[in-house]
Amino acid sequence: MRLKTRLNGESYAFKDLKTLLAKANEPKAGDRLQGIAAETVSERVAAKIVLSELTIGDITENPVIPYEEDEVTRVNIDGMNKKKYEEIKGWTIRELREYILSHKTSTDDLRRLSPGLTGEVAAAVAKIMSAMDLVYGARKIYCVTRCCTEIGQPGTLSYRCQPNSPTDNPQTILAGIMEGVSYGCGDACLGVNPVEDNVESTRRIADAVFDFMCKHDIPTQIVVLSHITTQMESMCKGAPLSMLFQSIAGTAPANDNFGVSRDLLNEAYALAREHSLGTGPNLLYFETGQGSEVSIGADCGVDEMTLEGRTYGFGRYFRPFMVNNVTGFIGPETIYDGKEMIRSNLEDHFMGKLMGLPMGMAPCYTSHSSIDQDDQEMGTMLLSLAGANYFMGVPGSDDIMLSYQDTSYHDDATLRELTGRLPAPEFHRWMIRMGLMDEKGILTDRAGDGSIFLV
Amino acid sequence: MENDKLKRIIADVLSEVMSSRQAGNGHASAAVFRNNLNAACDDGEVPDLSAVDFSQILATPEPANGEAYLEIKRTSTARVGTWRAGPRYRTETYLRLRADHAKAMDAVFEDVPEELIDKLRLLKVTTRCASKNDYLTRPDLGRQFDEETSRLIKDKCIPEADVQLIVSDGLSSTAVSHNIADVFPAIVQGLELKRIKLGTPIFVKYGRVGCMDAITELVKSKVTVILLGERPGLATSESLSAYMTYGGFVGINEAARTVVSNIYKGGTNPVEAGAHIADLIERMLREKKSGIDLSR
Incomplete structure (x- = not known):
């Protein structure tokens, strides 16, 4: 060399x-x-x-x-x-x-x-x-995956509806879902981060979301983002979950710290094949992001972008339904400003797609960084142009549980209009049936009113 | 035929525009304009957007079931039911988001007022961070002191006290300014009642939690307590946390710290938190341990 x-x-x-x-x-x-x-x-x-x-x-x-x-x-x-x-x-x-x-x-x-x-x-x-x-x-690269439904086809843009509650209150979570789906957000999944990492809480949230989904016949996935072992136990005990979620990183010490390994993910996949609501073949959901290794002192002296590439090489092995990049979540000691955040997001999306992964992006910011709303919106528009599979949808950009800012239901609806892309096909047909969107993907006057589900 | 019709419509529109322009040139409208200008310059105030409780307001113009939705909305600060302008936020929604973010950012980038530190008679020191920027990007420096500062701490502080109290700005100066005048005296009073010997309290600028371990090694206190501001969210920037160790040292396991978090008026009341912390200190001194070991 x-x-x-x-x-x-x-x-x-x-x-x-x-x-x-x-x-x-x-x-x-x-x-x-x-x-x-x-x-x-x-x-x-x-x-x-x-x-x-x-x-x-x-x-x-x-x-x-x-x-x-x-x-x-x-x-x-x-x-x-x-x-x-x-x-x-x-x-x-x-x-x-x-x-x-x-x-x-x-x-x-x-x-x-x-x-x-x-x-x-x-x-x-x-x-x-x-x-x-x-x-x-x-x-140039697109990546189609299937769990309960299929996402990632060319011409589509999907979203994870993320209606977190600081008290795991199912009412708050459902109100967020009602409004989110009315904007067309939730075709990738309805995904909730629980405060309490235990089987009971995971089960309670999954049950509430599942009831709502069944009642209104919504074609999508359910996921509750507790630790993967908690989800596995919940799934075994009958919790209605479509896939299993886990954060992964680019070194073995970092994965140790997250409590995850190849064996555990193989075991999770086998379990999901048998017990998940999803019929697959893609049954896992990973979260990644530049800087997670250095923030816990498990970087092994390797730069944060190379570690992110290695993370994708690790994730690819398990054929995930979705991979969620959250570079920007940790803070200014890993990603300093808007320029670093936008550049990293573009790198991550490209590397992930090149590795054959269904990349969803969460260009986001915390309040102790100089990154602001405009930086985030610029990053999101560029990633839409690059063909990201999906983004998040958080009510009014403000995740009141995780204390950071991400893309909103409003951003989601706007991005579809700006790029001329449609929801995942089954979800689009559902929206038309509900009178929320037309054939061309334009929202109707009803969209944005979560209370239509309370009639 | 079609063309004629179109021409007629255009002619009609143009004449309408012209006539309204002419009216606009008259003296009467100039007076109206002047009056409006005066109104804009009067002493009135634009209402405080940050004072509006949006959890009580549903902005959807014709909701299918507004009452039921509002009932759920009232139970959290989630920004739902804000309606839209096209697919975008309404102006008020956008400006309130910016206002809340501004408050959170200011909480990080502002300093704790000097008067407050003086009033509580805290010894002022700074970590190896030279600026707020250092503080945010070098967590390692926020846990260390240079030689001169270390010597100052050793010289000025009562050694081998039962308890060393530390206050630090952390990630939110607002959290310190809002709560410290309540929580600090409550701890001190609690300790005095229990006849526990208190060291010389210190204020650390640009401090991370780990700076408490460096101080413990310098003053050889049994229990060390640091009160510092948490990473601010949009809902509140006022949340303060207390981290406590028994027999702390540089490199101590995080699980060996006892934590009381969410100290602010919307969470754990500051005065009650102070009393609770004093009780915990008493227990740590008695049982000679902290963190997970103490909970067992």
């Missing part, structure tokens, strides 16, 4: 691949906190230039954390198609970038390429792409 170059009158030598990948990353607070970020703008660009000349083989065969030491590395490589890899391992990262962007490369070509890549290769190519490259490249 050639890890040296001269640029703008200076010599640059990078110690190893891990260092090179960190230095080639766009500015990120989490990398600065770790002390691994490029020190000058020229050093950053020099790292990108050196990276562009490495091959897919160089990166795949020198993982940033060794195969023997880390389960995430093992799952990335075990889940990779070796035939496809043999075919492409001689390509440079520069060639990979241009292949992705070429007019001659079709959606189908990219979907056949995807199994030959590890998350670190996806991160490497994204590091030599601009914002518009990331949007253009991702836009």
